[in-house]
Amino acid sequence: MSEISTDVAILGGGMVGMALAHQLNERYSDLSITLVDKEPEIGRHSSGRNSGVLHAGIYYPPGSLKAKVCVQGAKRLRAWCEAEGLPVLDCGKVIAPQAVELDSQLELLLERGRANGAEVRLIDYEEFQERVPNGRTASGRALWSPGTCVVKPKIVLQRLEQRLRERGVSFVLGAAVSDVSPDIRQLNLNHSGESSTVSYGHLFNSTGLQADRIAKLFGLGYDCTLLPFKGLYWQLDPRAPFNFSTNLYPVPDLNVPFLGVHVTPSPDGSISLGPTAIPALGRENYRGLDGLEPLMALEFLGDLASQWWRNAGGFRQYAKEQALHGLKPLFLKAAQALVPDLRSEHLIPSQKVGIRAQLYDRRSGTLVQDFRLEHGPSSTHVLNAISPAFTASFSLVDLIINESTLAS
């Protein structure tokens, strides 16, 4: 049995946990930092399985935490990747209405983007065609975001891990939390059958898909639970007669926190379509019945059914438009709203699949749209670190550190 004593313990080595370690180390170089992850390597969950798009900050209501941190966070992460010599595809993004009645949403997104400090403008049909010759805009107009870029998420995490190790951050990997004692600031870990304890001064919980469960061990966040939404991708067959040099996104349904099926070019030259946002049957149910959690799945489907009935937060619209995108013909139909000549044979199944750590507020019966922080006496819990938490990570963690009791 080993005993570790550390000033700061970070639970969860996704982008949020890694960025926390990075910023804490920059700010308080004399603090000892220990990062614990239950997996044997970094990047096994959302942060290593996302689209890699560094969002420009367009979608979020001004005043929200997302709006506060996305624009600066994207700039900082991009600058860091460039300084490290990591691949960054400077490709911008077009947002096009997939139905005429969605055209007016372009004005709303334009307003939000500008209020948030993002560079964004309306474009006409001629410019749209130049930027996405194989794309479609239902109304003839679209939005253009020149600052959006795409990175390779796993490579970003690997380089961060290397830099953190060089700067003396300790990593305890393959170690799951078995018990917590907040009153004496201690964690018990189970590490391949061995147990160990971590005594900490302050703890940050950035465990993504498990964050609400960990928060509850600290007596926090009882009014909410996490609902996992699965993001499946397809690859565009390189022989398909299309060329995408920029991201092409639909106008999203702003009642739900999913951006809709989109086309994303990668720095490695491949082009992906997706992700879906379909109910997953477990928080880590990436394939088939792996990670199945029968009770959670039953509860989740019950929650969806009751919200469908009440139509809280636009659930009926979500069910109609997005819940069944796991079926290839329906996925294809959604993608064809943006790329009309796309055919089933152009889509190659992708190995990539991610699950969103989406928080559900039981009191209001709605999906929580913004990031949410919960604070204990010596702990800070990051709930609902959904998109754009990867993009915004460097600025998001500054906000998290500032609001924690560590900074006071």
Ligand SMILES: Cc1cc2nc3c(=O)[nH]c(=O)nc-3n(C[C@H](O)[C@H](O)[C@H](O)COP(=O)(O)OP(=O)(O)OC[C@H]3O[C@@H](n4cnc5c(N)ncnc54)[C@H](O)[C@@H]3O)c2cc1C
């Ligand atoms: C399909 C998909 C596409 C997305 N696209 C984008 C995008 O293009 N741009 C963008 O900005 N965002 C995107 N996102 C969102 C982004 O991926 C997340 O916001 C971000 O990765 C969250 O990071 P995290 O560190 O909170 O979580 P994670 O990356 O999930 O990390 C949590 C870590 O905690 C560990 N952990 C869990 N339980 C325990 C425990 N008990 N003890 C110790 N460790 C534990 C896990 O092993 C994991 O490593 C996307 C998400 C998905 C699912």
